[in-house]
Amino acid sequence: MSENFNHAQIIKDPEDNYKILGTRPVRHDGVDKVTGRAVYANDVQLQGLVEAAILRSPEAHARILSIDTSEAEAHPGVLAVTTSADFPDLGDKVANLGEGPVNLAHLAANCLAKDKVLYKGHAVAAVAAQNVHIAREALDLIKVEYEPLPVITDALEAMKDGAPLLHEGLLTNLVPGGGKAETPSNVSDHHHFKRGDTEAAFEAAHIVVEREFTTQTVHQGYIEPHAATAHWNQDGQLTVWASTQGSFSAREQTSEVLQVPISKVKVIPCEIGGGFGGKIPVYLEPVAAVLSRKCGRPVKIQMTRDGVFEGTGPTPASFMRIKLGVDETGKMTAGEAWLAYDTGAFPGGVIGPGVMCVFSCYDIEHANIDGYDVCVNKPWTKAYRAPGSTHVAYAIESVVDELAEKLEMDPIDLRLLNAAREGTKRVDGPVYPRIGLIETLEAAKNHDHYKSPLEGPNRGRGVAAGFWFNIGLKSAATAHVNADGTVTLLEGSTDIGGTRTSISMQLAETLGIAAEDINPKVADTDSVGYTDITGGSRVTFATGLAAVEVGKDIISQMKGRAAKLWECEAADVEFSDGVFSQEDNSISFKELCAKLNTTGGLITARASVDPQGFTNGFGVHICDLEVDVETGKVQILRYTALQDAGKAIHPSYVEGQMQGGSVQGIGWALNEEYLFDEKGHMLNPTMLDYRMPTALDVPMIDTVIIEVPNPSHPFGVRGVGETPIVPPPGAIANAVKNATGIRMTDLPMSPPRVHSAIMENGNGTS
Amino acid sequence: MGKKIHVSTTINGEAVEFLCEARQSFLEVLRDTLTLTGAKEGCNNGNCGACTVLMNGVPVDSCLVLAVEADGAEFETVESIATEEHLHPLQECFLEGAALQCGICTPGFLVSAKALLDNQPEPTEEEIRFELSGNLCRCTGYDKIVRAVQTASERMKEVK
Ligand code: FES
């Protein structure tokens, strides 16, 4: 492409000679998406469809004394009203839902509150009516009597002795030990890892820096509100059309909350308008299902935007204390982290990965980590792109920067000296396989951006590194080989950012055919094998692996057909580059497809995979910015994201992940936060007031892809989706320091915060 | 609720009539009554631009237009951007340049970008960013969207 698409620089693995991988075909679902024809969850139209609306709590913490729905039920046009009384009693049942154990009572009580509301916006009741306007009128007719309880929104306050308890009888899970604390508190989990002797190591250290940081609640901010449609048929079969990151997970959650057999639930995944971790839990599906059972019609619910902000799972606010010591050469010798994340209303947040990620970029001999998940009266927090990692990266990367300054060392050199590499043991235990942090840091150091001078008042440059895993989990795929030489591929991973294509390309590479000859479909839960969520940067990696296995199955079946044609043994047929051969015989994949019908019929192949172990991706970002000292506004001038991405299957979508994640991280760093009043009411539940970055707020985001292959994937694929959100707040904070001399230890670095920091510290010109 | 109101309008060059309630937005009628679901609802209060359509040639958030205001007006929606046989250069460039990930914002961006290029065939990067700043995208970081509009502008110039 000669034109201005301006692709990333790619630092390739020298062994790489793929034909399809690394090219940039147009995505298979593209035309539907640029013509408005793609069907998202709110686009579903069905015979007899009715609409529903959700009543949300005006209190952040209260006991529900009574709910009277009689007037709402009598309102003309209303077809059904539901409350948690229509859900089965789930006791304390815990189910393993693919990504880990989930307390079903909490899951259900978050869909519709049981005897207490735990946050402002907590769903309390729902109404189905002829249209959404009538449903909303009826919500006003539902009478709920609340007994207000003390509200607590800050994790540190909630940890104090004598703090009001959200869940009486909640005993802290102790990780990794496995036990429970003895007295109830708001702390749902305490993670503790220790190695070596930190006390002695800090004592012996040349320089020690210790700082405290805070971050606020932020939302994933997907542009499509949650939406679900359910139809409970008279034969007991429940069909759900959902905007979900995992149709199988949505099916399990719905079947568990409603206690109906899983075989009775079918989830049809619609196109999904963004998720970033926020569309894994169910909120609407069980509610729509109960309403449908009650009124005998399909029921659609689309959340309002304030419902999305107040009633779904943002990612937690945090308090972090980091202490890091180095010797004279800059070698990190001791590290200590004390972290408290709020989980919101129910136990179980993202402190686990926070603890794993905090020192993940560095090799530190003596370390001590304590991390707490704490319940407060805010929405139940959920994953947001590299959940838990961005918080700690902001904190540790700020401290590393300060150490570099004190050591008078280049900040990249200091990171290179201490960088994790193959064989480094993370503080929580795992030992790294082949990783690419060193290569990524070196690429950053050699990048034109880092080498070019930055001039002008109140301008500064910052760098930061970041880490995220990619998980394996289960994926399945089925393929039908067609007589015209094309392959129809059914897979179960909902496609949020072009994964139909990145998966198809891996099958095409395996079969030696064009990406366009694969016709991928995201199938419903009745039509493809079990597949875990789209999340954890796993789809291109694990579902891609399933596609490769399907390809191998196709090849072996087709070798049998070639053997039939040539009257030889299948074992003697070779396959390479899309051609089957045996001695003087040879036939292309396409030609052989044309002969399938006469050699035993068309071919179907399938694979299920469950790759074990973990791999990792590292990112390093460089940011130049200017601070307006009059207003405190930070303008990003230049931004470069570099990442150890493994083999980039479709580089445009890898770049896209890096750019999109960077801009989400920029928003988190500079502006985004939930503002709460003392009653626990969110003050800014609109997109205007929550204020995510617009096109005008950011520059082009330059990208460099460093292809360090992942040893546990046949093509070396690593997950790339999540890492890019991790470095930006650290990189920006370090740049603000260089621009103004002020180290910002609270996110977001919004104009009022930066401005008052400047006022406190003099005029800030550097 | 009152009686329904009769509205006559023009959508994508076709005369259209519909009945609506006074409280319904044009977006709602477009999507639910006329089944033109290309325009998306992201916020329903004018903050996100996913519902952008052209009203008498001007981009508007259709969630902020009352359905009754459609009477006598002319609209173009994302469904009208391609011809029967060909995608519009903007659509081509969005695809070739990977300017969409989840795609929920794409219809709104295409409509806004088309209005921009119709009025200003060779916009600068700054002008593109300014004109598209009423459309939110959470997936792409805007880089590839801006480049797709730049490339479409170049392509349209060559064709002329
Ligand atoms: S839905 Fe109209 S601007 Fe968001």
Ligand code: FES
């Ligand atoms: S592509 Fe997802 S919001 Fe723009």
